[in-house]
Amino acid sequence: MPIRRAVGRNVLRKEGHEKVTGLARYIDDIRFKDVLYVRTIRSTVAAGEIADINYHFDRTGFTVIDYRDIPGRNIVALIDEDQPCLATTRVRHIAEPILLLAHSDRTRLAAAEVAITYRETTPNFDPERSTLSFKTIAIEKGQLDRGMAEADVVVDGEYRAGHQEQLYIEPNGVVAVPENGGVTLYGSLQCPYYVHRALTVLLNLPAEKVRVIQTETGGGFGGKEEYPSMIAGHAALMAMKSGRPAKLIYDRVEDMLATTKRHPAIVRHRTGVKKDGRLTAMEIDVVLDGGAYATLSAVVLSRGMIHASGPYRCDHVRARGRATMTNTPPNGAFRGFGAPQTQFAIEAHMDVIADRLGIDPLRLRERNALRPGDTTATGQKVGKDCSALQVLREAGRRTSFSKKRKTFKGSNRGIGLSLFFHGSGFTGGGEVKLASKASLALTERGVQIRVASTEIGQGTRTMHAQIVAETLGIPYDQVDVSIADTATVPDSGPTVASRTCMIVGRLLERCAEEMRGRLGRNTPAAYFKKHGGFVVTKQYEKPPGLEWDDETYRGDAYGSYGWACDVVEVEVDPITYQATPVAFTTVHEIGCAIHPMLAAGQIEGGSSQGLGYALLEEVVMRGGKMANAQLTNYIIPTTLDTPPMTTKILENPYKHGPFGAKGVGEMPIDGPAPAVVNALRHAGVVVSEIPATPEKIMKAML
Amino acid sequence: MKVTVNRKTVTVKAHPLTRLLDVLREECGLTGTKEGCGEGECGACTVLVDGEAVNSCLVPVAQVKGTRITTIEGLGGSHPLQRAFVEHGGAQCGICTPGMIMAATALGPRPSLDEIRTGLAGNLCRCTGYAAIYRSVQRATKR
Numbered sequence: 114m115p116i117r118r119a120v121g122r123n124v125l126r127k128e129g130h131e132k133v134t135g136l137a138r139y140i141d142d143i144r145f146k147d148v149l150y151v152r153t154i155r156s157t158v159a160a161g162e163i164a165d166i167n168y169h170f171d172r173t174g175f176t177v178i179d180y181r182d183i184p185g186r187n188i189v190a191l192i193d194e195d196q197p198c199l200a201t202t203r204v205r206h207i208a209e210p211i212l213l214l215a216h217s218d219r220t221r222l223a224a225a226e227v228a229i230t231y232r233e234t235t236p237n238f239d240p241e242r243s244t245l246s247f248k249t250i251a252i253e254k255g256q257l258d259r260g261m262a263e264a265d266v267v268v269d270g271e272y273r274a275g276h277q278e279q280l281y282i283e284p285n286g287v288v289a290v291p292e293n294g295g296v297t298l299y300g301s302l303q304c305p306y307y308v309h310r311a312l313t314v315l316l317n318l319p320a321e322k323v324r325v326i327q328t329e330t331g332g333g334f335g336g337k338e339e340y341p342s343m344i345a346g347h348a349a350l351m352a353m354k355s356g357r358p359a360k361l362i363y364d365r366v367e368d369m370l371a372t373t374k375r376h377p378a379i380v381r382h383r384t385g386v387k388k389d390g391r392l393t394a395m396e397i398d399v400v401l402d403g404g405a406y407a408t409l410s411a412v413v414l415s416r417g418m419i420h421a422s423g424p425y426r427c428d429h430v431r432a433r434g435r436a437t438m439t440n441t442p443p444n445g446a447f448r449g450f451g452a453p454q455t456q457f458a459i460e461a462h463m464d465v466i467a468d469r470l471g472i473d474p475l476r477l478r479e480r481n482a483l484r485p486g487d488t489t490a491t492g493q494k495v496g497k498d499c500s501a502l503q504v505l506r507e508a509g510r511r512t513s514f515s516k517k518r519k520t521f522k523g524s525n526r527g528i529g530l531s532l533f534f535h536g537s538g539f540t541g542g543g544e545v546k547l548a549s550k551a552s553l554a555l556t557e558r559g560v561q562i563r564v565a566s567t568e569i570g571q572g573t574r575t576m577h578a579q580i581v582a583e584t585l586g587i588p589y590d591q592v593d594v595s596i597a598d599t600a601t602v603p604d605s606g607p608t609v610a611s612r613t614c615m616i617v618g619r620l621l622e623r624c625a626e627e628m629r630g631r632l633g634r635n636t637p638a639a640y641f642k643k644h645g646g647f648v649v650t651k652q653y654e655k656p657p658g659l660e661w662d663d664e665t666y667r668g669d670a671y672g673s674y675g676w677a678c679d680v681v682e683v684e685v686d687p688i689t690y691q692a693t694p695v696a697f698t699t700v701h702e703i704g705c706a707i708h709p710m711l712a713a714g715q716i717e718g719g720s721s722q723g724l725g726y727a728l729l730e731e732v733v734m735r736g737g738k739m740a741n742a743q744l745t746n747y748i749i750p751t752t753l754d755t756p757p758m759t760t761k762i763l764e765n766p767y768k769h770g771p772f773g774a775k776g777v778g779e780m781p782i783d784g785p786a787p788a789v790v791n792a793l794r795h796a797g798v799v800v801s802e803i804p805a806t807p808e809k810i811m812k813a814m815l
Numbered sequence: 816m817k818v819t820v821n822r823k824t825v826t827v828k829a830h831p832l833t834r835l836l837d838v839l840r841e842e843c844g845l846t847g848t849k850e851g852c853g854e855g856e857c858g859a860c861t862v863l864v865d866g867e868a869v870n871s872c873l874v875p876v877a878q879v880k881g882t883r884i885t886t887i888e889g890l891g892g893s894h895p896l897q898r899a900f901v902e903h904g905g906a907q908c909g910i911c912t913p914g915m916i917m918a919a920t921a922l923g924p925r926p927s928l929d930e931i932r933t934g935l936a937g938n939l940c941r942c943t944g945y946a947a948i949y950r951s952v953q954r955a956t957k958r
Contacts, residue, residue: 129901132909133916135847135887142846282851282859282941283910331849331910332941365852570908570942710904714947718907721944744856744939752932752945760946 119582119589120772123710127574127594128329137329140286140301141362148288149176150219151351151361154212154227155371156204159236159440159737163202163211169226176355178213183350185317189343189406190310193247196406196443198315198346204231206405206442207738208371210343215351215359236440236737240402241379243437247403248411250418252432252666254490260394260429264385268466272382272458273802274786276732277375277725279447280749283331285372286362287345289352295322296349302341303333304607305565309599311342312349327597333569334722335446338609339408340372369742373445374732376401376413376436380421380458385429390470390477392427395490399434399455404443410436413444415540417451419670420783422490423459424501424534425481430490441737446609448719449782452535453726460531460787461801464794473518474791475509478532493669498765498775500676500702505532507761508678508700517682521795525687526695529791530680531784536671537767537776538612541661544653544672550603551620552650553581553628559591559637560628562621563648564605566613567597571778572711573613579707580618580771584625587637603650611776614707615673616653618771623651656769673767673775677701679720679784681756683792690811692793694724694756699784702763704775712777713760719781720758725750726782727789731804816880820845821889831877835869836860838876839886847887847913851939858938861914862886868921870937885920887913895955896920905951907942914938919952926956 131137168177180187180199189196200211211229216222237243261267287300295318302308305325312323325345330337344361351359363371378401385394399421403410414436421432467474482501488494508530509515517528538544552563562581568574578592585592595602605617627649632640661668682696699720706712729748733740741747748754766773786803793800798813816827820843829838839845839862848871851859855873862871863885890897896916899905906912915938922934931952932945940948 123904125901126904126906128909129906130892132906132912133887133897133900134890134892135845135913137909138846139849139910141850142840280941281908281910282857282939283849283908284851330908332908334941365854572907710947714904714907714943717944717946718942719944722941743854744852745854749939749941750944751939752936752948755945758944758946 117583119579120707121709123708124575124579124589126572127578128568139283139331140288140299140328143299143328145288145290145358145360148358148360149215149217149351149355150222151213151215151348151359152222153210153347154214156200156207156209156211158204158231158233159207161204161231161233163200163204164230164232167228169228174216175225176215176351178350178354182354183315185315188314189346190314191339191342191408192411193407196408198343206440208442210347213347213351215355238439238441238737240400240437240439243439245438246435247407247438248414249435250414250666252418252430252490254492255429257394257396257429257431261385263393265388266386266469268384268386268469270382270462270465271801272380272461274378274454274457275804276377277447277730278369278732278747279334279336281332281334281336284363284365284368285337285340285344287341287348288358288360289348290358291352291356296352297324297326298345298349299326299328300341300345301330301337302327303337303567303569303609305597305599306604307339307607308342308345311346315346316349316353325599327567330567330569334448335450335609336372338446338607340445365744366742369747370739371442373408373443375447376403376410376444376454378454380455382458382462384462384466386466386470388470390472390480392425392481394429395422395427397421397432401436402439402444403436404439404441406443408443408445412540413451417455419491419536419540420452421455421459423456424483424532424676426483426487432490441734448722449779453783453786456533456783457786457803460533461790464791473515474530475505475514478505482532491670492667498673498704498767500763500765501532501534503763504676504678504700504702507763508680508698511761512680512698514680518795525685525796526682527792527796528680528682529788529795530678531788531791532678533783534674534676535611535776535780535783536674537615538672539610541663541670544616545655547606547653549606549617549620549653550650551605551617551624552603552648553621553624554648555628555637555641555646557641558593559587560585561593561595563595563602564617565597565602566605566617567608569608571715572708573608576614576707576711577618577621580622581625584622585629591637611778611780614774615770615776618774619769620651620653622771624649672769675701675703675775675777675780677780677784679788681785681788681792683789683796685793685796685798685810690807690814692728692805692810694789697756698759700761700763701780702765703777704767704770705764705773706762707772707774709762712762715777716760716781717758720785721750721755723782723785724755724789726803727786728804729754731806818879819883821885827876829876832875834872835874835876835879836871839871845886845888849910849913851910858918859911859914861917861938863917863921866921868918887917899951899955903951903954904947905943911938911940915940915948924956
């Protein structure tokens, strides 16, 4: 292998200095002249009609907006067109936006009283009793009945997962500035072009009158994928009506009450197995609670369903799923995007099967793990870069798993594992539809990357710059990265779905390959001096042989998959019923670690979020309202809740990824919850619902 | 009212009950100190008051009269902790980083891993899972 100078090295993060010195400018750090502060007036009932609105304040100096002020279409443009930007006559959930108030004085704004009366209707909070499905999906492989008939044993199980809040430490926030008969929107966001489209539809403006600029973003995890289109709409409406910059930044409570969360899920399994552990049939039923509007539920369900049968070979699979409406705030994107829910279920279920058969959980997985050439539930033949067995064996060996299964027996310590995979990029034909672009410009200083991919902590700028530097053969420092500004960068698609490295990184690699050819023997600086600058733009091209049918849900669901195995040791306190993870080991196969330290950072951070999902993070819904919408009682892992982690990265290159890279961002959150629940089971505590709080553990032990 | 912020004497005009966080960000223009929750749970607003790490969102400015306050801007730019956080991946999205670094400055010399975990337990990070933060602090304090 040639010696690499940028890829595979832990170069310094592009914006690292700014972040450690306080110079990085997040949305709330930027001053705008003559700014108005915006407040959102929200529904206090879960379902009903708005009967009357009364303003109990002196309206001098206020700008007030309701749905009638919307110049374009009153929707948050995304997949379906069901969600209004401001409620008209009906509300479907608590915290639904109804009115916007703005004032230059924050104290007066906060004190303004608005009384809204409603004619309430009966809300439904049960996703299984809902009469409206946003999406249904069916996956069929082989003949289920035949597979069940082959089985020696049939094992049933039901698994439940609650909401999870993304809890980026910087809440959602934007500032809209009226400019040139249009609007410029600055904000904390993942997907500038999603916001751009939503604003053109809402404001009825041509594309060139709307500009979206991402400011430094303090975490997203999916929570700033689609929600910014809503909050940006509100600020933009205010800027357009008042003619002044409009600032709308949520405080923590409002952010937790009103914004999207991970979909709660109910997953049922009925699995046929031979006595030796071989899976003969899998029947899976998935229900996701979509909340009040469709948002991204259809695609969350899609990813959830494709991952629902786990990284296993089985000839006969039937998986049915639906995402339904309830009268709770809409659920949406969160790292993992449906896969954490369904892989929690299959991985917890695998240990139930192992118990029933009296087989070591590692052996059961070894028997069934996908090998290169095997087919997934959608009929996708996995390639040479399939590493399920490799990660499983590596994790088992490093943790002495099978030995500890025996030595811990009968103690209050348990050890559990999970084997999982995660598709990189958009599902099915999604990447073809997106047709993403990336540009590379030759400049006086070197080159500049122009992509709409956002830096949200994961290291986008750094990793992209490494790919370009390596391909061009120039120093990393000579690669600049443009800010994500829709006026200057092409639409590279959203920064989601573990696609920023594998898909957009590959586009940049292709840009750099072409640029390299044009430069000849010149350095970028020498070429620029002689001939001036130029820009290379590349568009997504489907790798040959990749086929997907959205009607039948058959084919190649993703270009490639990452593979991983988690092993966790848990101690259960017999007095407090608290479970504490005491050791955590994970092996991740990700194709190529462009920046090993950043990749490990994704794995460690995602695993920690997964441990929170497993044990701590409980959204308490009462009457359709989050009852613990603050950090005092919605608990995310602190230093003391996070065990020491051992992370091992394996590299099994994907031929269409840049330098072989696959996605890594989401996968780490798929594994911890089932590994924890399996460790609890090993310690004698049978829990099938997460988070496994002390209350649930107590119930299981008494 | 006078306070010393990053070694400079500042006259504060804000109401005595104004949060120290707001005085720093709005009156002093020191936006490196962040607000994550406004209720003393996340630690993003951590600053030093007479060398002690506090959540500036919970402190009315009246309480810091005559004290010496240090914010992230007061560390300069090449403090060993700042360099280590860049070199060892302690900063990802960066929003918790100023508070995390300020809390780490109060850990004392050569803290053990246990001391780091306990000392930073009031600072939430959603990105790193803390492992890279421990590595950063350990490298910085070994220098």
